[in-house]
Amino acid sequence: MAKKTQPDEGAYLAQVARSPRYCAVDYPKGYLPAKPGAGGDERTRLLRETAYKWLNGTRIRFWFYAKPKAWMGSESDRAVVRQAFQMWKALGIGLEFVEVQNQAEADLRIAFLQGDGSWSYIGTDNLTKREDPRTMNFGWSLTEDPAEGLDTALHEIGHAIGFPHEHQNPFAGIVWNEAAVYKSLAAPPNNWSKATTKHNIIDKLAADKVQGSSWDPNSVMHYPFEAGLIVQPKKYAKGLHPKGGLSARDRKWVRSFYPPVKTETAKALTPFKANSLYLASGQQADFVFKPIETRDYEFRTFGDADALMALYRQAQPAGKPIAQEDDGGTEDNAHLKVHLDAGKEYVLRLRLRYAKQPGQAAVMVW
Known part of the structure; x- marks a missing residue:
């Protein structure tokens, strides 16, 4: 059996030094x-x-x-x-x-x-x-x-x-x-x-x-x-x-x-009022919602579109969302049902992942 030679330390270090x-x-x-x-x-x-x-x-x-x-x-x-x-x-x-x-x-x-x-x-x-x-x-x-x-x-x-x-x-x-x-x-x-x-x-x-x-x-x-x-x-x-x-x-x-976030441009959500999503695929819209009563609320997208939608507790959301759903690749629309407190401010972030035409999708809360 041939004797196993030890690696040359200098050669090894040289190889490490020149190789990314x-x-x-x-x-x-x-x-x-x-x-x-x-x-x-x-x-x-x-x-x-x-x-x-x-x-x-x-x-x-x-x-x-x-x-x-x-x-x-x-x-x-x-x-x-x-x-x-x-x-x-x-x-x-x-x-x-x-x-x-x-x-x-x-x-x-x-x-x-x-x-x-x-x-x-x-x-x-x-x-x-x-x-x-x-x-x-x-x-x-x-x-x-x-x-x-x-x-x-x-x-x-x-x-x-x-x-x-x-x-x-x-x-x-x-x-x-x-x-x-x-x-x-x-x-x-x-x-x-x-x-x-x-x-x-x-x-x-x-x-x-x-x-x-x-x-x-x-x-x-x-x-x-x-x-x-x-x-x-x-x-x-x-x-x-x-x-x-x-x-x-x-x-x-x-x-x-990930463009700069401009909270002043976020639209206010009003219960039972549809907000059309004039977005190209991949673009995002942010909405602010301030409920006037404490109860369960539902957020849903409508139309032939795929969206990632998440709700956060405040205007500058920290950490994980209260609720999130991605309906991409399914025939369903994104839907969230959450219990919210009156007088507190919430932010809904929605990235439109796919839509046949801008404006053919909308989001509503009730």
Whole structure:
């Protein structure tokens, strides 16, 4: 039997130093892969495009693990993540990010388990209950290389607010040297299996999962790639390296789904009066309701449309809604029945996921 040789530590460290570390995202079921020629009808396409996006105006609460110790991370690493949340918010988007001290209140539960890779669930899939309570993990120091660390935090938060990997954009036209890709990702520091590499690099997103019809190689959601992994476009055969930070297209698309919330433009709901929804698919409308008596109320959409509808307790909603329903993909209309208190103010947020024509849907309370 041949003697098993020990790995050369210097060679190992050199390999780690020159190879980028990647995020391994767990896409929701049905997200990947895209089937050639698939896309379905217009309703299916638009329902997929808006899947896993938060309602605009949502206050997303995040929390850092304090135990077990291996999940805790350093205060400097936590500071990088806080900075990344602030950078997304500074774009003027309608989402809020609030750090909470109670795990039970958190929508995002963040750990720093070293060696487990960096990853996050996509958008509202963070609310799915799993055996592993973490929804986001950072598997390496975010401060050893400050630029890379900040980009890593921006990238994972990008996933958490609903954005996929940009290098899997079908409009990129990337042709991979697949053998080289599998070999590179199987090596340190990623040590990925062939299945993980296929899921996170080789497979293409469905066209209805990406924002727009163009590719952004400078997106913070794009991996860097070393020379020899990309065959086409030829200009990237010697490597592809995003500029770093949030690109112009990142900024554009996050604002398109999460524009600034203007509470003064929210319409007042009056019982038994229909409010037409002059919205394009994917757009959102907010309504204010102040009941004059304490009783059960019902909110319902009408018309040939799919909508995600949620009711909150106050004009600046915090935390989870009182009630929520998504009728996407069904023949029913969104319907909420809740007990409300007289004199208190409530906000109804409604994202129209699909409608044949603007104005052919409405919402009413009674």
